[in-house]
Amino acid sequence: MVSARRRTAWATGISTACGALALALGVAVLSAWWFGIEPLVQPLPTFPEMDPSTAVWLVLLGCAQLLLRNPAVGFSR
Amino acid sequence: MYVFATLTLAEYTLGADLKIDRMFIHIPLHSTTSYPSGRSAPETAGVFLILSAAVVAIDMRIANRVYVTDALSTLAWLLAVLPLAGYVYGSTALYRGPIPRTGIAPHTIVGIFALSFGLLCLRPDRPMMRLLTSSLAGGFVVRKLLLGALAIPGIGLLVMVGSDASLYEQPFAAALLAVSAMAIALILVFFTGRALDRLDAVRTESERHVAESEERLRYLIDHASDGIFIADLDGRYVEVNDAACTLLGYSREEIVGKTIMNFIPPEDVPRLDASKQGMLQHGVAHIDEWKLKKADGIYLPVEVSAKILPDGRWQALVRDISARKHVDRASTAAIEAVTRTAEASVRTVLRTIAMEAQRATDAEFVAVGIRGDAEHPFDPWVVVGLPPDRAAAIERFPRATGLLGLVGTQTHAVRLADLTTHPAFRGFPPGHPRMTSFLATTIRSRGRPIGSLFLMNKRGAPEFTDHDERMVEQLAVRVGTIIETATLYQAEGLERAWLKSVIDQMPDGVLLNDINGVTRAENRMLQEFASTTNQVDPWGQPVRYDLRLPNDQPVSIDDQPHIRAIIDGKTTPPTEFALYHSDGRRVPMLVSASPVFDVYGHRSGAVTIYQDISAIKELQRLRDEWTSIVAHDLRQPVNVIAMDASMLDARLQRGQLDECRRSAVRIQRSATQLDAMIHDLLDASVIDAGRLTLNRKPTELIFDRFVRSESTRGSRVEGLGLGLYISRGIVEAHGGRMWAESTAADTTSFHLTIPVIVTASSDGSLPTVTLHKGRTA
Numbered sequence: 063m064v065s066a067r068r069r070t071a072w073a074t075g076i077s078t079a080c081g082a083l084a085l086a087l088g089v090a091v092l093s094a095w096w097f098g099i100e101p102l103v104q105p106l107p108t109f110p111e112m113d114p115s116t117a118v119w120l121v122l123l124g125c126a127q128l129l130l131r132n133p134a135v136g137f138s139r
Numbered sequence: 140m141y142v143f144a145t146l147t148l149a150e151y152t153l154g155a156d157l158k159i160d161r162m163f164i165h166i167p168l169h170s171t172t173s174y175p176s177g178r179s180a181p182e183t184a185g186v187f188l189i190l191s192a193a194v195v196a197i198d199m200r201i202a203n204r205v206y207v208t209d210a211l212s213t214l215a216w217l218l219a220v221l222p223l224a225g226y227v228y229g230s231t232a233l234y235r236g237p238i239p240r241t242g243i244a245p246h247t248i249v250g251i252f253a254l255s256f257g258l259l260c261l262r263p264d265r266p267m268m269r270l271l272t273s274s275l276a277g278g279f280v281v282r283k284l285l286l287g288a289l290a291i292p293g294i295g296l297l298v299m300v301g302s303d304a305s306l307y308e309q310p311f312a313a314a315l316l317a318v319s320a321m322a323i324a325l326i327l328v329f330f331t332g333r334a335l336d337r338l339d340a341v342r343t344e345s346e347r348h349v350a351e352s353e354e355r356l357r358y359l360i361d362h363a364s365d366g367i368f369i370a371d372l373d374g375r376y377v378e379v380n381d382a383a384c385t386l387l388g389y390s391r392e393e394i395v396g397k398t399i400m401n402f403i404p405p406e407d408v409p410r411l412d413a414s415k416q417g418m419l420q421h422g423v424a425h426i427d428e429w430k431l432k433k434a435d436g437i438y439l440p441v442e443v444s445a446k447i448l449p450d451g452r453w454q455a456l457v458r459d460i461s462a463r464k465h466v467d468r469a470s471t472a473a474i475e476a477v478t479r480t481a482e483a484s485v486r487t488v489l490r491t492i493a494m495e496a497q498r499a500t501d502a503e504f505v506a507v508g509i510r511g512d513a514e515h516p517f518d519p520w521v522v523v524g525l526p527p528d529r530a531a532a533i534e535r536f537p538r539a540t541g542l543l544g545l546v547g548t549q550t551h552a553v554r555l556a557d558l559t560t561h562p563a564f565r566g567f568p569p570g571h572p573r574m575t576s577f578l579a580t581t582i583r584s585r586g587r588p589i590g591s592l593f594l595m596n597k598r599g600a601p602e603f604t605d606h607d608e609r610m611v612e613q614l615a616v617r618v619g620t621i622i623e624t625a626t627l628y629q630a631e632g633l634e635r636a637w638l639k640s641v642i643d644q645m646p647d648g649v650l651l652n653d654i655n656g657v658t659r660a661e662n663r664m665l666q667e668f669a670s671t672t673n674q675v676d677p678w679g680q681p682v683r684y685d686l687r688l689p690n691d692q693p694v695s696i697d698d699q700p701h702i703r704a705i706i707d708g709k710t711t712p713p714t715e716f717a718l719y720h721s722d723g724r725r726v727p728m729l730v731s732a733s734p735v736f737d738v739y740g741h742r743s744g745a746v747t748i749y750q751d752i753s754a755i756k757e758l759q760r761l762r763d764e765w766t767s768i769v770a771h772d773l774r775q776p777v778n779v780i781a782m783d784a785s786m787l788d789a790r791l792q793r794g795q796l797d798e799c800r801r802s803a804v805r806i807q808r809s810a811t812q813l814d815a816m817i818h819d820l821l822d823a824s825v826i827d828a829g830r831l832t833l834n835r836k837p838t839e840l841i842f843d844r845f846v847r848s849e850s851t852r853g854s855r856v857e858g859l860g861l862g863l864y865i866s867r868g869i870v871e872a873h874g875g876r877m878w879a880e881s882t883a884a885d886t887t888s889f890h891l892t893i894p895v896i897v898t899a900s901s902d903g904s905l906p907t908v909t910l911h912k913g914r915t916a
Binding site: 069070073074076077078079080081083084087088091102104105109110111112113115116118119120122123124126127130131 | 140143144147178179180183184187190191194226241243244246247249250254256257258260261263264269
């Protein structure tokens, strides 16, 4: 059985990576909207584009996920 | 964020534009959507609303083991899978929303996956992640099936690619997809089943090992020499082993269900509570001695090692220490016997050991013998239980042969139900009491046999028990050193007494001080001089001897011979001092001191010798007096004789007959005077035999020989200073006493008493007075 400490360590690592990925994606798309980098907003012309609101949500949820890595932090106890 | 997503959905539902999408973001790109630029698609807003709720409710639970975040994250993940499938399989309906030109972008799907999986990983100890990461069978199956479930879309994609490339027809593609999914499912089932089978085999093997281990443990518990008690959370015994039952004399059924309170004395209850609290707080095994009540009502001394088991039950290992207690008591009594008196008697120690062994085993006779010489193999030999007259009736001293000799060659105790049946038994000597049960062991000190302990005739039982044997063996080991110590004490005591006797008999004073100046020994001669002085030695102790210089000046502390020897470590040569007796007499002493060293060469004190030289001093005074007598008193008549004799011839020639006659008279008178002096000297030497003059008062000194006052010396007063000396000698020879008393008026009166025997006459004449010692007056 995976020990509790080891499981917590790698789960926290994955969570951090996922949060950072969402945050980076949101920041990248917002930047793309701002600087007019169309391939980042819409990878293919036939695909839907990621809207700025969606990018903002990614940034905010990514930050929230990074902050919630500490078990002591939560919205309800 | 949560509100933001809700308002976005409300905009779609109500067809309103709340302009919230452009509050923070300026949109430089051209808008290709049908809805206001910057607003997310409704399905995207819905998924983010779910994710926002998952974040807000991170620690909320739906049920006992179901968390809101886990459920919402999984839902968001599943909602993101649909548009992903649309992209993979080319179904635009799956990623395009109900409103034209809207939908979930592919990188939005990536973000949703990252966020939903990240939220699940935030709390890895929750049931879903715990199951996913478990190494047990459940976790193993979940991981395998999840892998298969993720593989099926990939297979489907490959089938679709082949169909798009016109490699096969649509029905073939559908059949291929179904067969592939079935193959994946079969593979997963097969491997999962095999893995579960292995796991089950391992589990079964483990259970078998556990069962065997439990069986061995059960065997060990049942056959343990110590009692094992296991109690539940309420302290009631749920399991005990055979040794525990034997220990207390109860059956297993009688003990199970009871608590420790049923066995300990009431006065130990507070101590038990304190012990429990200590174990609960510190969680370590607690070892202590207790008394447990046996079935026969007797309290048994035990040593208990108690511990709280991981499951909360109490476990106690109980050991009977009654034998150890007997040995402890016997050892303590023997040690007290050694230390009670300064000169310990080995016999006293042996008797104490024998009596304690008798008390512990209830033996009728106990004997202890220490190895002696060839003539007396056991010397000393102490017997308890045998009256002195019966002991005296035994004609032979115990010999180290037969059974007694056999014991000394054994490494363990010898225990016999009937010693007369043993092959080594040689019979009892005449007068020996009849003995049957026998228990004996060798007494050892530092592994070396020094004697033997014998116990005979256990009262109330046919033979001695295992418990008796253990106790006796432990006792023999413990008392060996004590007996050797007692032997050394006795030898040391004898040596000390001998040394003290020698020192006490010495005519000189002997003083022994330790390195701290403490008086360790002083002989009788010196003790007579002990007095109180105002001086204190360097170690703060009062100086007990009034030592002065020959001129009567006090001796400083640092110049005291014994202190110099202790501090300087050097021998002080014999030096003349004056030591004052406790009665005030002044006695000239030659004092010398030497440091004393221990076996390691370290200075440990000093020895001081006080030699009374008053006799030598008296001899010196006599020599001076003699010189004076010879120089003056004896020469005076001789000179007169010589002068008159030399003039006699000339006067005869001149016819001076009267002058010649006067010269002859003077010669005769001087000769008579000279003869009297010589007689006095002879009488004095007779009287003086064995008498020694010490410093005394002047009224005592005048009775000494050759004593004349300073004023008469060199004067014409005749005499050698022997008159009073001779007078007292005569009086004392007749059993009388003579003394002088001086008054302040410079008058001296002399007194004498002589014992007489008065006999009344029968004829009326004066009674007859007879001196007590032979002469009649």
